[in-house]
Amino acid sequence: MVKVAVLGASGGIGQPLSLLLKLNECVTELSLYDIVNSPGVAADLGHINTPARVTGYLPADEGLKHALTKAHLVVIPAGVPRKPGMTRDDLFKINAGIVRDLATGIAQHAPNAYVLIISNPVNSTVPIVVEVLKKHGVFDPKKIFGVTTLDVIRASTFSSEISCKDPRDIRVPVVGGHSGPTIVPLLSQISPPQSFTQEQIEKLTHRIQYGGDEVVKAKDGAGSATLSMAQAGARFASSILDATVKGKAGIIEPSYVYLEADNEHCANLKKAVEGLEYFSYNVELGPGGIHKIHGLGEISEHEKKLLAAAIPELKLSIEKGISFINSKL
Numbered sequence: 001m002v003k004v005a006v007l008g009a010s011g012g013i014g015q016p017l018s019l020l021l022k023l024n025e026c027v028t029e030l031s032l033y034d035i036v037n038s039p040g041v042a043a044d045l046g047h048i049n050t051p052a053r054v055t056g057y058l059p060a061d062e063g064l065k066h067a068l069t070k071a072h073l074v075v076i077p078a079g080v081p082r083k084p085g086m087t088r089d090d091l092f093k094i095n096a097g098i099v100r101d102l103a104t105g106i107a108q109h110a111p112n113a114y115v116l117i118i119s120n121p122v123n124s125t126v127p128i129v130v131e132v133l134k135k136h137g138v139f140d141p142k143k144i145f146g147v148t149t150l151d152v153i154r155a156s157t158f159s160s161e162i163s164c165k166d167p168r169d170i171r172v173p174v175v176g177g178h179s180g181p182t183i184v185p186l187l188s189q190i191s192p193p194q195s196f197t198q199e200q201i202e203k204l205t206h207r208i209q210y211g212g213d214e215v216v217k218a219k220d221g222a223g224s225a226t227l228s229m230a231q232a233g234a235r236f237a238s239s240i241l242d243a244t245v246k247g248k249a250g251i252i253e254p255s256y257v258y259l260e261a262d263n264e265h266c267a268n269l270k271k272a273v274e275g276l277e278y279f280s281y282n283v284e285l286g287p288g289g290i291h292k293i294h295g296l297g298e299i300s301e302h303e304k305k306l307l308a309a310a311i312p313e314l315k316l317s318i319e320k321g322i323s324f325i326n327s328k329l
């Protein structure tokens, strides 16, 4: 039995993400929670002839509790998206409280679940979830993931436009966080290897960092990336299920995660990023969630500068998330 819960399932990301999860044959129960319309989305998806039984819950009648109980995996795309001119950090005021309340539900009703956080600003919402779980004594650093997969997908798509290769075959590690200057694509480590001119590197880097703005602008007030984000979220969820349910080894997905102080791999990485508690790296998944967090490897001078610019901004976002919980609970 593999129950997956989507919190914020009726939204622009939530609906197509739930559709893609309904098509994942590893899922036997798909539980959809939102403050509006989730029973409707569940009824609609429930007619698709794949194994997952679909249920929809609203806040009334302990809906969050029922949605979460016995969940193996919880995906959170709940919260408001950006409008033109807004940064992800502008969403903090509304989304921080939403994510805190959902994390409290997870701590109470699904304390052993793997949790994927999509809600922005990811750089702060992941620390919020972690602080809530810590307060309830149920935090497992190997199970909490900030979803940065869309940056990785964009990096391969945009790079392929220069190299004219199939984007599915291109991998670019994207490290740091998930907002503008904290998104650090390591183009020097592109696979298969590819050399770019400095001008191409600068343009590509900027496009990967601000790719989300292209969508926000094109949607002209109707929101941010939803369909590409749904695909990215479903890919990440599928990787987690492959590792934790099917026992597949060697799956690597970049993700924004908590760096444990007493973990040997993390200790080296923490030093490289000036002691930050959270950072996005290539994460190797295993049966218990995070198996190993890979290091930065050799990075170019240009990438060192990008990293140096990312670190102070990440530090502020992390502190903002942590203090939001510690001053409010």
Ligand code: NAI
Pocket (backbone or CB within 6 Å): 007, 008, 009, 010, 011, 012, 013, 014, 033, 034, 035, 036, 077, 078, 079, 080, 081, 082, 091, 095, 098, 101, 102, 117, 118, 119, 120, 121, 122, 147, 148, 149, 150, 151, 178, 223, 224, 225, 226, 229
């Ligand atoms: P949306 O507004 O279309 O959907 C959000 C959904 O959350 C709505 O259905 C709403 O009813 C629901 N919701 C609000 N409060 C809730 C609560 N307390 N409990 C449960 N559900 C609640 O927004 P969209 O476009 O789906 O974006 C969702 C979030 O994902 C935003 O914060 C956005 O910035 C973020 N995002 C993250 C990306 C990433 O790469 N991590 C990429 C794109 C968007």
